[in-house]
Amino acid sequence: MSQDLSVSVWRSETNAFQEFAVPAQKNQTILDVVSWIQANSDPTLSYRFACRVGMCGSCAMMVNGEPRWTCRTHVKKVLKSNNLEIGPLRNLPVVKDLATDMDPFFDKWVEAKGVFESTKTRHDDMEPIIPDAPERMAASAAIECINCAVCYAACDSVSGNAEYLGPAALNRAWSLVNDVRDGAYEERLEAASGAGGCHNCHSQGGCTAYCPNELNPSASIAGLKKETSRNWFGWGRS
Amino acid sequence: MIKPHRNHPLWFAFLLHRVSGVVLALFLPVHFYVLALALTDPAGLNGFLSLTENIWVKIAEFGLVFLLAAHMLGGLRLMALEWLPWSDRQKTFAVTAVAGAFAISCSFFLSAVQ
Ligand code: SF4
Ligand code: SF4
């Protein structure tokens, strides 16, 4: 590949995409492209990243209209006739250029009661965790989330309803509902099934289709829907 | 145009379910009105039913039966998704629902034209 890539990047000052020519490399991620532009063409370009290895969840952007973790998305996977269009994540307010304000996303984790409530104190013995116990496997299934908000940007229910907690926060709530060590089962189910809760989900599965860590928030939300009904009939966990 | 982030099978399943739902909601009042003609205006009903001999009306009926069947089978998939243990085969189920709806509407059409 010797030809330059033609890259349109969202600029918040002009509210429009700006064109850049970026030298193509054999191995190149979307984050490499954005960093090249910032280093060589326009130092005022703002974007966010930290780890560059798919751990921190801070680099997600819209790439050709689809939400992606940019540090681990190879250009050749998403290039369309030598063009790339890179914009800020959908469904979140833009701080500047490619950097979004993640506050609403994280506030919803708190609203969905995404915090573990211990039933023990520091004076109790450590609870043994048996990795292949069925209840532990259910809790672990949804646990590897890096908070990248890719699913949140893919979700049309979030775009349609600003109150909706969204796939990531509900996925976290489901993880804790399955965690037998957690002491806030009732409160969490209530938080996850209120006006902005799991019943807003239309099961379109955009979250699952795009989650870079191959989690399945759609299944977690279906689990929450079922669990709230079970609990209503008195068949819940406790 | 379909936005890129919607270009996946389960979104199309959602679209089909929504469109068929809206079309059926518009169709049902007309359907009940025509049925009611049996009581209020039998001659009018006969006149209307003779319309159904027209091939274009039969084709439209085929479409309607397809939407009805797709809405029913797709709805069963969603109810299973929400009430039964999770299955990772949602795309297969969605495609099966569409294929089933097509089979039902084709057999309806064949028996209507024979
Ligand atoms: S399945 Fe639910 S949470 Fe996931 S993208 Fe669709 S509406 Fe959003
Ligand atoms: S569930 Fe997946 S897509 Fe959503 S925030 Fe977590 S890692 Fe990202």
Ligand code: FES
């Ligand atoms: S920079 Fe950390 S996940 Fe991409």
